[in-house]
Amino acid sequence: MSEVAVIGAGPAGALAAGLLARAGLAVTLIDPRPEGFRIGEGLPPAARPLLQALGLLPLGGTLPGHGTLSAWGSDDLGVYDHIGGPYGPGWILDRARFDDGLRRWACEGGAVLRIARLVGAAPRGDEALELRLDDGTLLVPAFAIDASGRPAVLAHRLGATRTCIDALVATYIRCRPGVPGDRDTRVLVEAAAYGWWYTVRVPSGERVVALLRDHAPGSSSARAEFESQLRSTRFVAATLAAHAYQPLEAPRGADARTGRLSHVFGDRWLAVGDAAFSVDPLSSQGLVDALLTADAAAKAVVAALDGDRGRLPAYGEHACRLYERYLEHRSATYARERRWPDAPFWQRRHGPP
Ligand SMILES: Cc1cc2nc3c(=O)[nH]c(=O)nc-3n(C[C@H](O)[C@H](O)[C@H](O)COP(=O)(O)OP(=O)(O)OC[C@H]3O[C@@H](n4cnc5c(N)ncnc54)[C@H](O)[C@@H]3O)c2cc1C
The missing domain is CATH 3.50.50.60 (FAD/NAD(P)-binding domain)
Structure with missing residues (x-):
């Protein structure tokens, strides 16, 4: 048995x-x-003590996760580096x-x-x-x-x-570079009125690009809408354009709700x-x-x-x-982002959970 x-x-x-x-x-x-x-590729430095104790380090086939570039609560891009942290860099996983x-x-x-x-x-x-x-x-x-x-x-x-406590869904694509030379292993996060985006380069050399927003029943998550919103981003679109990234597939979806x-x-x-x-x-x-x-x-x-x-x-x-x-x-x-006080996505996150 x-x-x-x-x-x-x-x-x-x-x-x-x-x-x-x-x-x-x-x-x-x-x-x-x-x-x-599979989506879900950023392993933060805080995992190091447990992985070390279990004898699971070093992790093969990863990129170092040096931190985050973030347009959040401001029109400028902030840099949050793991260098000053107690555990050193994290990992970008396959x-x-x-x-x-x-x-x-x-x-x-x-x-x-x-x-x-x-x-x-x-x-x-x-x-x-x-x-x-x-x-x-x-x-x-x-x-x-x-x-x-x-x-x-x-x-x-x-x-x-x-x-x-929310209705968050991820819509994501993988993209392949048309021009080599992208070496950035930081996660780029960019807030928008309707949700937020992230992109990160993964060990295969591709980039994952994901939009996180609330699922509205009956609304279309059509490829055209995703692509037009992606084009209207400032930092994510520029990152993709710099190395001529092209989508490998139609957008896919994943449940991203907070719950227990x-x-x-x-x-x-x-x-x-x-x-x-x-x-x-x-x-x-x-x-x-x-x-x-x-x-x-x-x-x-x-x-x-x-x-x-x-x-x-x-x-x-x-x-x-x-x-x-x-x-x-x-x-x-979420409280740090106040640029769209009338947008339902942000209003839903500024009250008590
Ligand atoms: C868009 C997105 C981005 C994310 N990014 C990150 C990130 O950067 N960093 C991070 O730490 N986390 C991230 N996550 C979250 C992370 O992926 C999950 O927290 C993690 O995968 C949880 O691991 P788990 O083993 O609990 O579940 P899972 O990884 O979901 O594994 C569950 C397993 O159960 C199996 N299963 C399902 N049904 C059955 C069944 N009936 N019988 C038998 N087996 C079954 C599935 O096949 C699967 O293998 C992200 C999530 C999303 C949606």
């Missing part, structure tokens, strides 16, 4: 699975075959490679990766859970971790609900990473929170399976503190 099933092999699930396997538990890590390109590396690390530690999707879950008596996979398998683990990202597929099936589960643990389960709570990409905090919650969760699960169930509420409080701290940071960051 698998003692622990981990649903989702993104960064949070892979880290939790690797730690639990190394603690001597039988772990099954479940994920449908992962997609190729997300597919980073996620694959963590998954490999989990399997090297003894976790068994199963290519499947969770489609059903229910308690089985007081001692176990029943998990149904889309390949027809029934697993009966003593404990399960929901690491399925924002959908939180296990937690929802076990009765938790998700509350979001009603409860992040139950008798035989807990949630980690985006499944527990999700943050605005502006914070660049999603990956660090995913790794921190996975690390804390692995310790709580080992203790709970050893009879110390008090570690589960302590984990819940830890996740709650991380989320509350993020909410304060979110409010303070």
Whole structure:
């Protein structure tokens, strides 16, 4: 019998699975075959102590993340460099490679990766859970971790609900340079009346360009509208023009809402990473929170399976503190942009969360 099933092999699930396997538990890590390109490429310097402690440094195939250029609260571009910070530079990741590396690390530690999707879950008596996979398998683990990202597929099936405080969506493209020589590895952020943009050069040499705005039901997210708004940016458009970047594909969308589960643990389960709570990409905090919650969760699960169930509420409080701290940071960051007091996007962010 698998003692622990981990649903989702993104960064949070892979880290939790690797730690639990190394603690001597039988772990099954479940994920449908992962997609190729993934958005979410900036890993801030604050991840360094944990990655160091886990022996995961150096990270291969990355660019150094030296900081941010930001047109936020002002028409001028501010420079925020990591050089003065305690941990040195962060990283710009190839997300597919980073996620694959963590998954490999989990399997090297003894976790068994199963290519499947969770489609059903229910308690089985007081001692176990029943998990149904889309390949027809029934697993009966003593404990399960929901690491399925924002959908939180296990937690929802076990009765938790998700509350979001905004309707943020990302629309993004990848672009390839027509003229070589772009060496900038800083993230460029530019606010607009209707939302905000970022662009960053990723290890493949391409640039990711993303627009974050609130989803308006019924509105079109047509390519023409995205491209015309992109052309009207000052700094992002100039950065792309300087190296003749051309889009590789039509714009894609991603859920970027801030939200959390009603409860992040139950008798035989807990949630980690985006499944527990999700943050605005502006914070660049999603990956660090995913790794921190996975690390804390692995310790709580080992203790709970050893009879110390008090570690589960302590984990819940830890996740709650991380989320509350993020909410304060979110409010303070949006409060610094006051150029469009009548614009609904900014008005929605200037009141209490
Ligand atoms: C536009 C955008 C930009 C971002 N930029 C950054 C950034 O620069 N820096 C940063 O730190 N964070 C960023 N993030 C956030 C970051 O990507 C997430 O916080 C991070 O991926 C969370 O990791 P996770 O392991 O919790 O979830 P995920 O990475 O979402 O992994 C969840 C896994 O669960 C699997 N899964 C889903 N359903 C099932 C199922 N039914 N059965 C089994 N498996 C399932 C999925 O296939 C996936 O592999 C960004 C997010 C967005 C939307």
